Amino acid sequence: MKQFLQILIFLCLSITTHAQSNLEAKALYQVAEEKFDAKQYTEALNYLNKSEEAFGKSNPDIAYLRVMVVQQALKDSDDKLKAFSMLNELEKAIDKFENTKQKEALGEDKQMAVMRIKIELPELKKKYETPEMQYKMAKSYKEGKNGFEKDEKLYDEWIIKASENGYSDAQYDLAIDYAFKKDYEKTKYWLSQAVEDNNVTAINAMGYFYKNGLCGFSKDYIKADEWYKKTLAVAIKQEDEFYQIEALASLGELYYLPDNKQATLTIDYYEKAIAVRKDNYKTRITLATIYYADAEVKDYAKATQYLEEAFTQLSAEAAKDRDAGEDLVKFVPENAYKLIDMYTTGGNKLKKNTKRAAFWQNIKDSTDK
Missing domain, CATH: 1.25.40.10 (Tetratricopeptide repeat domain)
Structure with a gap:
């Protein structure tokens, strides 16, 4: 009997804690909506992340709103580099939405809205994902500037993309990177590519x-x-x-x-x-x-x-x-x-x-x- 009471108390506490977490998550989600309506996109994303953390799992409403926030932030941005960065975030947000369970409960209109944004992605990429933007993204990660934290792995990823797409400043930087790594064959290769331009x-x-x-x-x-x-x-x-x-x-x-x-x-x-x-x-x-x-x-x-x-x-x-x-x-x-x-x-x-x-x-x- 004593053991049964302990289990019952534990279950009650768990239910109470879960209910409190759900209330907190809903409140955070509502704040995210308000921030989105006020065009405060960075704050909206922060509250969405907190809401998702409180829920403890992905949620179709959160996944949908994240797509909308990122897409609108991209459209409203006057900074091409930030817009390019948001384009990459948009791809991730769409992918996350598509892999979210129970998204069908949102209804056809919201699912169609996300689908339309996905269809527009290739055009957005043509507009923003230029070799120059790839190079600027690489430099931002290298130097920790323009609102980006230093990240050597992401720098490598973007400098290679920009180089492969023919941006000569990136090719020169990549050549020097390989020189420091003493990979002189790649140094010569990328230097020659930049020289050709x-x-x-x-x-x-x-x-x-x-x-x-x-x-x-x-x-x-x-x-x-x-x-x-x-x-x-x-x-x-x-x-x-x-x-x-x-x-x-x-x-x-x-x-x-x-x-x-x-x-x-x-x-x-x-x-x-x-x-x-x-x-x-x-x-x-x-x-x-x-x-x-x-x-x-x-x-x-x-x-x-x-x-x-x-x-x-x-x-x-x-x-x-x-x-x-x-x-x-x-x-x-x-x-x-x-x-x-x-x-x-x-x-x-x-x-x-x-x-x-x-x-x-x-x-x-x-x-x-």
Whole structure:
């Protein structure tokens, strides 16, 4: 008798708990409906998830409303990336609805509504699921941006999709991913795919790999020269100032390597890089260092000119650009002594200038303190 009473009490408690859970689930579902009507789709989905958790299983009403919420969120979104993300959620929601038991109890109209949305999916995919969107989705998962949490597995999934669909930026990124994994055959394959599409970043990378003999590429300065020149040609055609400068600077570096040195050629490329953009202070500093230190092409007049110009540019940029500010901090300890030396000693096409020497000495002293 005692055992029977214990079982009876347990059953009563279970029934009460279950009833409370059902009430909570229904209340959460009602809130989800209200949020949906108010076009607060994210909140609606959150409450649907909580309602489903309270029920402890999938429910046809919840499954149906989830499809409606996601579909409407997709339609109302002005953000293509978010719309694309919702498209994937919509597919999952439809699949979940179709696998929900007792959905027939909802009636024919609601089932037909879901079926119509499913029929429209291919058109929605054409609109939103472009290789560019696949790439943006991959980057969002990689960087944990645009409302997405970092997820390497999903990044891999989307970067491969975008690459296979011919998006050259994705192909380049995938090539670099494989380079880090030391799978150089795949590195070469995806890099070649990006190059075929005239992806300037990939073309420039070819030059870099040949120059340094990296990622399965044999060191070959002739091929490096060819690829950097191709980078320059494509960058000019695409009006890409960054890669015009990058290609010219890379060619300058290539011909200043100890086993490939042609200083006059290096100077020519750096001069051309400066001509592309007048405020290119980094190239000015590099070129000034060559004019200061290299006996073959020593020219104090040009060295001081480029360092003075670089300092002026850095001073102007530092207030609005963090990188320039950091470069300005480095500039004085790395270059002031050169200016002091050149202005003090003169020669090499430069007249002595004690005033400028004193100016730079004061700056150096103030930063040394």
